[in-house]
Amino acid sequence: MTILDALQPTAWVALASALLLFIYKKTSSSSSTLPLPPGPRGWEALKSIIRGVRSGEFHKEISGWGKLGSPMTCCSMGNLNFVSINCPELVREVLTGRDTEAVVNDRPPTFLGTFLFYGPKDLAMASVTPSWGVQRKMFHSSLRLYGDGVHRFESTVQGELTRLIEQLEETDGRDICLEDYMSNTLLSVLSILMTGERPSKDSEVSFNMRRFDRVVSAMGTPSVDVVLRLFPFIRHLPGWFQKHCSQAIYYRDKLLDNLFNRSKSTVSAEQPRGIVDVMLLAQNSGSLSLSDDHIKGLILDVVLGGYVTSLTSFLSTVLTLLNLPRVSRAIQEEIDRAVGQRTPTLDDRKNLHFTEATLLEVLRFMRIFPLGLPHVVSQDIHVRGYRIPKHAVIFANQWECGRDPNTWDKADQFLPERFLDQNGHLLPADHPTRKNLLPFGIGKRTCPGETFARTRLFLLVTTLLQRFDFLPPTDGTVVPLDDIPWSTGAVLLPPSYECRVRRRAV
Numbered sequence: 001m002t003i004l005d006a007l008q009p010t011a012w013v014a015l016a017s018a019l020l021l022f023i024y025k026k027t028s029s030s031s032s033t034l035p036l037p038p039g040p041r042g043w044e045a046l047k048s049i050i051r052g053v054r055s056g057e058f059h060k061e062i063s064g065w066g067k068l069g070s071p072m073t074c075c076s077m078g079n080l081n082f083v084s085i086n087c088p089e090l091v092r093e094v095l096t097g098r099d100t101e102a103v104v105n106d107r108p109p110t111f112l113g114t115f116l117f118y119g120p121k122d123l124a125m126a127s128v129t130p131s132w133g134v135q136r137k138m139f140h141s142s143l144r145l146y147g148d149g150v151h152r153f154e155s156t157v158q159g160e161l162t163r164l165i166e167q168l169e170e171t172d173g174r175d176i177c178l179e180d181y182m183s184n185t186l187l188s189v190l191s192i193l194m195t196g197e198r199p200s201k202d203s204e205v206s207f208n209m210r211r212f213d214r215v216v217s218a219m220g221t222p223s224v225d226v227v228l229r230l231f232p233f234i235r236h237l238p239g240w241f242q243k244h245c246s247q248a249i250y251y252r253d254k255l256l257d258n259l260f261n262r263s264k265s266t267v268s269a270e271q272p273r274g275i276v277d278v279m280l281l282a283q284n285s286g287s288l289s290l291s292d293d294h295i296k297g298l299i300l301d302v303v304l305g306g307y308v309t310s311l312t313s314f315l316s317t318v319l320t321l322l323n324l325p326r327v328s329r330a331i332q333e334e335i336d337r338a339v340g341q342r343t344p345t346l347d348d349r350k351n352l353h354f355t356e357a358t359l360l361e362v363l364r365f366m367r368i369f370p371l372g373l374p375h376v377v378s379q380d381i382h383v384r385g386y387r388i389p390k391h392a393v394i395f396a397n398q399w400e401c402g403r404d405p406n407t408w409d410k411a412d413q414f415l416p417e418r419f420l421d422q423n424g425h426l427l428p429a430d431h432p433t434r435k436n437l438l439p440f441g442i443g444k445r446t447c448p449g450e451t452f453a454r455t456r457l458f459l460l461v462t463t464l465l466q467r468f469d470f471l472p473p474t475d476g477t478v479v480p481l482d483d484i485p486w487s488t489g490a491v492l493l494p495p496s497y498e499c500r501v502r503r504r505a506v
């Protein structure tokens with residue numbers, strides 16, 4: 001191990017932060033008399049950021065800022081201000097408010113965006129510009145989750161589920177690691193939707209998707225990014241940063257070779273095979289001005305958005321069911337009543353109220369994307385007597401919003417019933433309780449993959465619970481819901497756990 005290996009991200013963050021603090025002391029001044037939201041300042045802020053990096057759980061560190069229960073907190077260190085919005089009502093007010101919406105929906109410049117996403121030329125990392133608008137439109141139309149696209153999506157997912165069911169039946173009630181099975185199914189669905197091709201077992205494309213996702217997740221935290229922006233040369237020095245930067249480029253290019261270059265040379269207007277062809281044909285028609293880099297950026301967004309979020313949503317749902325058999329039974333009874341033995345379809349959503357409520361409650365309770373994606377403020381704004389300065393980075397903090405005791409009754413309990421009315425029907429989307437659930441964000445930058453994510457999860461959960469009971473492993477140990485040792489990174493994954501899958505008696 002070299003000396004530079006020993007200087008892991010923590011040391012570089014300390015150096016970057018000290019530099020910023022120094023610059024701030026020399027240059028800072030503000031004409032506004034309003035205070036910043038409460039939270040750590042100066043050296044305290046620096047220590048907090050270092051703790052966040054060291055633990056890898058930035059979201060938990062942020063939750064400790066300011067007074068317990070404060071709806072908005074700010075960690076201020078020089079010109080570097082991180083603002084956390086901790087209750088859904090305030091997230092809505094800031095991100096969609098008449099006076100603020102136009103100045104809070106850009107993204108902060110990031111090393112990752114410039115280095116890995118061509119500038120950035122993808123959708124998730126770029127600020128709001130006309131070409132960002134074109135890409136959002138393209139993203140929606142290429143996913144095609146409307147009209148015929150819904151049936152295509154349904155039959156792709158169902159096809160892969162049929163294979164998964166066969167594999168699960170072969171396990172014959174043994175202890176299995178569910179993640180291995182699910183990961184392959186989700187990567188297959190993604191690959192088919194992108195290129196029309198089903199990857200073979202252990203295929204290169206699935207491997208590259210998984211590796212790319214992992215390395216970006218490790219690099220995609222605010223603190224690692226700050227270091228790389230201030231000291232870009234460190235990616236050339238032996239150590240953690242060099243290793244991650246070179247792996248990220250390597251797997252990105254391998255993946256794009258699989259998904260972009262091959263499609264570009266074989267695309268045909270008569271028969272678009274998947275999302276990538278739809279993008280390429282739009283580019284060829286000239287109806288939208290999209291460069292190759294824009295399309296590559298969108299492909300990377302679909303891979304990053306579409307894989308790990310779905311994997312963790314499914315694994316969290318099954319973990320919940322292992323802990324709460326009553327919820328599992330209620331879903332199965334509802335499916336037996338409303339669907340019977342035929343394969344569930346997306347049309348069944350309107351009759352599966354408890355199932356839908358459970359999937360919403362998983363999103364609230366688990367908070368798998370705890371800080372979402374950062375926003376940046378393009379001019380000073382005033383919110384509830386506080387100042388949020390220009391260039392501040394804002395997080396719509398899901399970790400706090402999902403369990404805010406002023407918003408949710410019995411916030412720490414898993415209660416699907418909170419999303420049902422007294423007749424057991426799902427509350428309408430415009431009901432105040434539903435409006436407080438913001439796992440996909442809100443406003444201009446709201447997640448464009450929400451329908452994709454929710455419909456896929458619905459089909460997975462209903463199809464599998466119709467056929468199988470999910471049971472604790474033979475030694476009976478189940479990770480408890482109130483103490484999940486989540487993975488570190490931007491999107492949280494529960495620990496790899498074992499369970500048994502048993503065919504239901506019909």
Ligand code: HEM
Nearest residue numbers: 123124301302305306309372373439440441445447449453
């Ligand atoms: C349970 C699953 C998912 C959750 C919880 C989730 C959550 C989020 C959140 C919180 C944001 C940031 C919103 C903001 O900036 O205010 C976001 C953005 C985004 N998501 Fe998702 N997402 C999920 C699944 C997906 C899927 C399946 C895709 C792609 C197929 C996707 C693609 C994107 C993209 C491209 C953006 C950036 C949008 C923009 O910046 O304009 N997401 N997501």
